[in-house]
Amino acid sequence: MSQNTGVSNEDAITLSKPERARVRARSWRLLAVLAGKQKPMLALTVLLVVVSNAASASFPLIIAWAIDWGLPQVQGGNIAALGITGGVYLLSAILAGSLLGWYVLCTARISQAMLLDLRLRVFRHTQRLSLEFHENYTSGRIISRQTSDLETLRELLDQGISELVSSSVFVIFTLVSIFVLDWRSGLVVVAAMIPISLLFRWYQRRSETVYRESRVVSAKLIGTFVETMTGIRAVKAFRREASNDENYANVAGEYRDNSIRSINLFGVLQPGLVLIGSLSMAAVLAWGGFRVLDGTLAVGVLVALLLATKRVFQPVENVAMFYSSLQAATAALEKVSGLLEEEPTVVEPLKPRPLGRVTGHLEFKDAVFGYGDGPVVMDRFDLDIPAGQTIAVVGQTGAGKSTLAKLIARFYDLRSGSLTLDGVRIDQIANDDLRRHVVMVTQESFLFSGTVAENIALGKPGASREEIILAARAVGAHEFINALPDGYETDVNKRGGRVSAGQRQLISFARAFLADPAVLILDEATSSLDIPSERAVQRGLQTLLGNRTALIIAHRLSTVQIADRVLVVHDGMVVEDGSPAELISEDGRFAALHKAWRESMV
Structure with a gap:
């Protein structure tokens, strides 16, 4: 009987707005569930990132204070002022560096814990799904979910999120320090955020489809490779090497073209951010320079403003780099969450009926x-x-x-x-x-991987060696098993442990005999x-x-x-x-x- 289980939209590249919103909500809900198990550690990382970035953002303020207060004090004979300003800067640097290092270690522990949880979820859920799912969902796509998609998420969780959070907090604190120094210059920097947000929005809308397509093509690439290697005997028998080469080259070419499109998009985003940052620096310098000349702005404040403005746009460029990772990881998360959303068609009964002695009617x-x-x-x-x-x-x-x-x-x-x-x-x-x-x-x-004895014992976990040998004797498998290099301890996947189709069948019969079903x-x-x-x-x-x-x-x-x-x-x-x-x-x-x-x- 042929199967017709319908086509899932799990591999759809272009989604409607409502569907896109639902998929995005589902994906981030999964991430929130994974993060929810790490609440104490997350609370600590929030504290660390706030304090360390506050200390780091204070550097321009300390420099302005050192120039406009410390230097006049030193010129007036107060040498201690040099030690005070230098000591405050040193303490801030030590505090920022040590807490940032602690923050990186904490985020690494959180990301690895989340990834372990997700890997186990994917594996357990895939096993729990009914045979109907596995007959309709190719093994290459499942492998892609567990390998390339989770690897993309690992890159984001290991580095991307910590960098995004740290950079975002740093930008906020640095903007605050600019407004503390001079609110007029702060408005210039804030105005620059408008074209930056528009540029990010442009990148997001175009990259979503590209990265979603990337996950589909990646799964197809892995699936094609797995299918070819699994059927290598048929490939050799029917001389399919050239045809398979052409097919794989086409799929690999799709993956290359998709990668080029994503690189081209990022090639517009990053230079655009650099240009906006440079123009902002020039605007602050020109505006501040005229005000220094007319005496309404101190030299130290102008130096601090230039340093702070440059520091604002450096993290923004980092955010752009990791925003690209975020888009790729979001597409991967959509695929993984889609897999986890699948439900078994054959479900365990809520109130199972007990069986007495089973006769097999x-x-x-x-x-x-x-x-x-x-x-x-x-x-x-x-x-x-x-x-x-x-x-x-x-x-x-x-x-x-x-x-x-x-x-x-x-x-x-x-x-x-x-x-x-x-x-x-x-x-x-x-x-x-x-x-x-x-x-x-x-x-x-x-x-399965392991010894002959372990394969037979699958029929009855915990079976003794005597029970295993009895089952093998009963179906006529004992003699050929004993003739193997290590007998019942022979690894079926190692040289010398290979068994013929008939021998595999006898081992499976021994497994069934040991299970003793009705x-x-x-x-x-x-x-x-x-x-x-x-x-x-x-x-x-x-x-x-x-x-x-x-x-x-x-x-x-x-x-x-x-x-x-x-x-x-x-x-x-x-x-x-x-x-x-x-x-x-x-x-x-x-x-x-x-x-x-x-x-x-x-």
Whole structure:
């Protein structure tokens, strides 16, 4: 059955105003939640940044005082005035420097704590999301959220925010000091802030789209690389290197073009700020110079005003640099918050019903199912699977075999109707209980990083070595495991620990045997095996099935022979139902499949 889950606007580049406002609010709300856990440390950093920048902003005032009061005092014979003014300046410098250093250390601790919290949130939430999400959301995009997007946020949190806050506070205090020195010159500097704000607004409006596009293209770049490396065998087999080179070059070219556009925008912003700052300095110098000549302004005050004005625009230029980082980080935060806003389509029941001894009786009644918002692919479906029965499900590709298995494993929920396990609705069973009693073995037989023993123990965390070996013996995996370089301690990802497809399948069978479920689902578990491997797996399979309820999704009819009952599925419906012998004797779909299989074996 095909999926049609709809298209999310998570990768949209251009958003409407209401949507843009909602996305921005969602992103900053996430940042506020992360920062809220650091309240004591944040309070300390606020105090540190205020005091340190106040001390730093006082330097021009101290210089003006030293020139206009200290020098006349020294000329009059009061040498102590030189020590007083110098000592005050030195104390201010020490206070500003030490507190600023403390502030940087505190902000680093805060940013790393926030990033750790966010990384864990993204990882845990991505695992919590339903299979429907993962089948619709490419792995490259998920990797991009956890890597490049969080790295962009790290750069902002580690340096950008602290610099932005420190620079902003410093500008405010320096402006105050300018007004204290001479309010007329202060008005000149404030007037310069008008074109600066307009320039920032121009940059913001144009860079939002560019940086949002950057996150999309970055995810596409990572996704293309991951897809190519994951399918490298197919790439080699079908000589796709040249085609992949061209495709990757196009995506990388998009990323380059996007980067150039962002650099061009910043290339207007920073020179514009430098120009406005230089013109402001010239205006203060000209205005102040005429007033010194007519005696209405002291020389020391003019020197201090020039120093303060220059110091005002230096942080503004720094703010411009980090504003660029802020725009990139904002776009990254939108993507991460969008991922965290996704909700599982299969949710844990609020009041789960307890299960007693589970026998494995499964029953569909009036079941209706479709993927996402797509069309119905299973309509008014009824099926009764008695406890302990082994059922083989066959049919053409796309007929609905795997959908049936995914519903029983509760990777998806029905739209209407019911599916029960021992009379209890599947969606009313706690996830832990369901995973304990219903186990699926897939065609991939995925092995995680670690030893063979650790992979088998996934079926029963905390299992003893004796239990692990017993499970391996039961399915016929013990001999080949012992032949590995380090036996059960062999790392499956290291040289010498590589195992064949059939061996991986036997390890997965041992994992399922150790779990001892009431219901076992085998989703095309032997479709990729050669004949010798399949025979070895078949022997393990018969042991594994035991008296459990089993649902075997099969392409190879050799697997069907061990079933008590066969279901032939076509277009989401069971069109034939009976024992293998009964269906072979009839002139139906299964008989035709069986005949074709027998002819292929000749």
